[in-house]
Amino acid sequence: MEPSITIKADTIEEATQTALSILQATVDQVRIEVLHSPKKNFLGIVKQQAEVSVTKLGNLTATPLSTESSTNISPNQQSVAVQESAVSIDEITSTPLSKASAEPMSSSIEKAIPTDMEDLVDFFLAEENSDVFATYDEAPTPQDTNVSTQITEDMPFGAWVENQVLYIHEDEKKYPVIAPGKNVTLKVNGLKVTDRIAVSKTDRIGIDYQDEVTPSEFSIQLMAQNTRAVLFVRPGKIVHRTLQDQPVANFIQLEVDETVEFFNDLKLDDVYEKVQQLGIKQGIDYHAIEQAMVLKEPGEVVIAEGISPIQGKDGELDWLVEEVIETEKDDTEKVDFREANKIVNVEEGEIIASKIPATPGKPGKDLFGEPIFPKEVQEIIIKTGKNTTLKHDRVVAVAPGRPSIEWRGRLVKIDIIKEYLHQGDVGIDSGHIQFQGDVRVLGNVNDSMNVTASGRVNVKGTVTRGNIQAGQSMYIGDNVFSSTLSVGRENFVISELVMLLREILGYTDNMQVALHQLLVVRGLQPTELTSRELNHLLRLLFEKKYTNFRDIVMRFVNKVRMHISVLSEEWTNLADSLYESFIVVSSNPLESMAAYEALNDDIRATYESHRIPPEPKAFLTVPYAINSTLYCSGNINVTGHGVYHSVLKAGNDVSVQGVCRGGEIRAGRNVTLDEVGSEVGVKTVISVPADGIIRIDYAHPNTNILIGNRQHSFASGASRIIAKLNADGNLELH
Structure with a gap:
């Protein structure tokens, strides 16, 4: 049987070159058949690999399919002379072409196919759908299996396979039926058969099944912010195929047995070249790469590691007050712990909590030598409320009562609540x-x-x-x-007030910019602007540009007054300041540009501290x-x-x-x-x-x-x- 292999690769040239290397042959010593051309998507990424079948040619001679020549199969059985790869090139060229070509196949191929490798690949790419290859595919292929076509009277009717030899025995009333199985190419009288077909001893039958070679492959992927390079290895494999024995039957389907042999022919230089192309400079593990070169099963190996950043730690609040559980009891003194209240009482001067500063992280280094910075750490912001003060990053109670804590993102507000x-x-x-x-x-x-x-x-x-x-x-x-x-x-009232504050802050920021522009035009410094001039300019801005501003301020003030019983002094004080500065200006006008900026800062601080809803x-x-x-x-x-x-x-x-x-x-x-x-x-x-x-x-x-x-x-x-x-x-x- 002629050596024949099927190779898959990204290009026809690469697949052909691999096959020639394995067969140790040159182009003029083989027969090449393109099974599939490579396909790419619109991004240029390979969607389907090229697949070629390459058969090494030997000294073939034609043996007539005659019933006269015979050989002994066993001492008691006569059979046709067993033919191994018995269809010659002369037999192929003597077969008429199905597409009405007047020229013999051999001369057509000889004229069309170049011998230079680069020209050969170009030829296959350009002519893979031409009449030459269509008629060549339809011609009989060399038999890769022994086919016996002579029979004796004592042989059973039917078709069977024994020791990779196909036997066919017909009678006057019916013919055996055969069909190709998976990975088997069947040609009868030069025509490719894909379904069942009745055969006789006079048919020229070609059975082709080839070993399939998949080359070894590797890829390198960068992970974890480019601090780790992983080499993925897929060893190559050779699928060896032999024709299965089949018992005598009216119908048989030609199947093959497969054995798989894995190999790893990856080269260190190819991996090193890929590492260099990726620009990896740090932490290359050459020993790990060498180990990956001998893997006989698919696997992955870390071949380079950078230095991961060490993440820092956000600031925290260390709560120093112990909570005491107080329960409600009924007349039978049974305690229902679902109705328990956590009661905490502190004395004046007692430290309630302390601030733990944030700890910055440490940068790392990726495989390219570039720094990788850790996430920025966040400090907690402590806002003291009623009866509390902040001293040396410690919250201290200035009156006895129950500590109350409210979180809004990274901002924490602490009050001492009296009962x-x-x-x-x-x-x-x-x-x-x-x-x-x-x-x-x-x-x-x-x-x-x-x-x-x-x-x-x-x-x-x-x-x-x-x-x-x-x-x-x-x-x-x-x-x-x-x-x-x-x-x-x-909380719902505050969420509505925050929305109003956002509008007010937008106006006050724009007015602050406008006031500075007017001072530049007049050639004045902010400190040179009198209270009367400042309030006159504000009134002009209200009348000519920011006509809705005072309405929004009034809505804010009214909402605070309506819910004064549930709001803290922070809100009532701000509402009073806005009312006196922008609504009844004559009673308590802003004294200077610095006073305006301070009020704007108060608006911003209140907005920022409440824009994040509290924890429920x-x-x-x-x-x-x-x-x-x-x-x-x-x-x-x-x-x-x-x-x-x-x-x-x-x-x-x-x-x-x-x-x-x-x-x-x-x-x-x-x-x-x-x-x-x-x-x-x-x-x-x-x-x-x-x-x-x-x-x-x-x-x-x-x-x-x-x-x-x-x-x-x-x-x-x-x-x-x-x-x-x-x-x-x-x-x-x-």
Whole structure:
């Protein structure tokens, strides 16, 4: 059998050159067939490799396919003389061309195909679809397998393969049928066959199956900010093929057995050249490259490493005050730890917290010798509030009370909150309670009474037709009837004030630039501008250019005054300054350009310190509520019998133990309920945003759930429900 291999490579020239090297032959000693041409996409990237079949030619002689010549197959069996690669070049050229070429194939090929390698590749690229190659493909190929065409009377009918020899035995009534299998090329009488075909002893049958060689490959990838180079190695392989033995049958499909042999013929110089092309200079591991050259299985090896940067550490706040858990007890002295409040009290002069400075990182170096800088570290910004001061990066209490901490990004605000303790009921005798701090009521809150606190509110008894507002959290020990409870509304007010401040700051920045330009035109220094001239220029700017400015300032001032009970002095002081400087200028005008710039800095500082929303730590806890409105910017927890005909709105989660009958629940994240609705079909609505989840143990009919813009109404009762949107945005019930 003639040596023949199939090679894949990026170009036809490369594949041909590899095949010639393996066969140790020259161009004029082989037959070359282009199976596939290389293809590239519009970016020039190889999409399909070139594939060529190269067969080394030997001294071939034609043996007539005659029934007269015979040889002994076994002592008791006669057969046709076994032919190995028995179709010669003379036989090919004597076959008529299917595309009506008047010239013999051999002369056509001899005239068309050059012998120089570069010219040969160009020829294949230009002529791969020409008539010459089409007719050449259709001509019989040399047989790569012994085919016996003579029979004896005692041979069975059919077709079979034994020791890589194909036997065919026909009779007067029927013919055997054969078909090519995978990686087998079958030609009968010069025509390529791809499906079943009936054959006889007079047919010229060519069976071609070739070894396939895939060359070794490697690639280098840069990773981890160019601090690591990884060599990926894929060893080459040779697929050796032999024709499978087949038992006697009316039909057989010619199949091949395959064995795979791996090899690694990568060269160190090629890898070193690629490393140099990539510009890698640092940390090359030559020993690792040498190890990769002997891999017989696909693998990866780190061949170069730079120096990764060492990341720094952001600044932190070291909280030095120990928290004490205070619990509420009922008459049986049983403690419900879900109702526990964290109570912290400090004395004046006590250090509450200390600032831990940020630690800068250290730069690294990539494989090209360039520095890699770590992420910039961020310091925390401590803003002291009521009854606190900052001394040597330590927060110190200047009055006794409860420390309050509020985070807004990297800014932390610390206050000392005082507590007002009310011994009895809040009623007509006591009047309304309004306090900048915490409020603790040991009795009830009666009809039409208000309790307002900037910190926490704790009511031991019931609340009946009352109105209670807390800035941070609220705990009600007994039931709530026809009342309004609100926690954390300050955060929503502040978010609206921040939006107004952003507009005001835009105006004041532009006016500051305009004032400096006017001073330059008049040839004055900022210190030479009098109070009267400054306010006259401002009035002109209000009238001629910034006509909306004073309206926006007035909206800001009114909103602060409307919510003065829940806002800190920072907001009221700024509102007063803006009102006196820009609304009633004659009463307290700005004295100088420096005063204007200082006011503008105050506006900016307030905006920057509040533009990031605080962490949602607020909570509202009640045991039972009926005909009431519960609002909290954080979580709402109902821990007793449930809620009836009430509206619950939470910025985060809502959790209700017991029954939820009638009314509405809206949560910013998730809702968890025991029982919803009633047997008589009272309408109850539960809604969360698109990324929220609703969990219900049992839902009665006429319960409606909304997730994002998707909704579902329960027509009958359902248990153990988990409702959420899937990846396609459709509502799923589990």
